[in-house]
Amino acid sequence: MQPTILITGVGKRIGLYLANAFIAKGYHVIGTFRSHYPSLDTLSEAGADLYCCDFTSNAEVNSFIEAIAHKYSQLDAIIHNASQWLPDKSPMPAGDIMTTMMQVHVSAPYQINLGLASLLTQGDRLTDIIHLTDYVAQKGSKKHIAYAASKAALENMTLSFATKLAPKVKVNSIAPALICFNEHDDDDYKKQALAKSLLEREAGEIEVLNAVNYLMGSHYITGRSLALDGGRHLK
Structure with a gap:
């Protein structure tokens, strides 16, 4: 049976890249988007x-969950990539701002994980949920406090779902x-960002x-956060 993966936020950048990569690997990709892009x-x-x-x-979100649960009998993986980046100085x-950040980065993944868990636990397969959080989940942010807090909550939720959905x-x-x-x-921005x-x-x-x-690919890693930060924690 063709493996099936759900990736949220596939309209651009990382989500789009992942969607194309998994299609190329032979996966059936389910994707969500908020705004239409030609890439879709x-x-x-x-x-x-x-x-x-x-x-x-x-x-x-609930309507989406119902549609997927009705159409599909199983999932092999869910990747929570959908994100929104609002600064604390936003006109909102x-x-x-806090409500939006928590809704996008915490509530929606929480609903999706609970609502589609039965599709991940079918049979004897070992399946995956991956949350894309952020470096600032551990460091915090002076200008994006709400964003950082919501990503920290998503990272913490990893621990709870790892426990709940094991083995x-x-x-x-x-x-x-x-x-x-x-x-x-x-x-100038690129130079400053790279220097971090x-x-x-x-x-x-x-x-x-x-x-x-x-x-x-691992059969033994769960409840962990993998940092992709180029060594920022040592600067």
């Missing part, structure tokens, strides 16, 4: 099953720092894919 048309043409879902809406009221499901986190720059990032790590280089999406492959 290409994913759909390649066979991905895509769902527009706003993770700030409990109703939309502070309470709304059939491995649950781990990947905590990246700088992975890849945006097109609009200028040279010991290795002083852009990781690239391949580093996240390699980490995902490592965790999914």
Whole structure:
């Protein structure tokens, strides 16, 4: 049977890269997106099953869970990549910022993990949940306090789900720092960002894919967070 993986936030950057990589590996990819990008048309043409879902809406998340539970009999992995990055100085009221960050990074993954757990525990297979957290989950952030707190909560939730879903499901986190720059990032910003790590280089999406492959390939790692930070913790 063709393995099936759910990846949230596949419209661009890391999510898009992972979706294409798993399609190339022969997986059937289920993906979520909030806004439409041309890249999604290409994913759909390649066979991905895509769902527009706003993770700030409990109703939309629940509808998505119901659709997947009705359509599929099993899943081999869930990768929680969907993310939103709101600074604390956003025009949005502070309470709304925190609510949004917690909804996207904690509540939605919590609902999805609980709602689709039965698809991961079918048969004797060893399956995976992977949470993409952030380097700031351990360090904190002066300008993105709500974001950092929500990613820390997601990392903590890794421990609870690893315990709850063992021994059939491995649950781990990947905590990246700088992975890849945006097109609009200028040279000064790039220089400052690269200087924050010991290795002083852009990781690239391949580093996240390699980490995902490592965790999914293991039969003995669960409840752990894998740091992808270029040695930032030693600076």
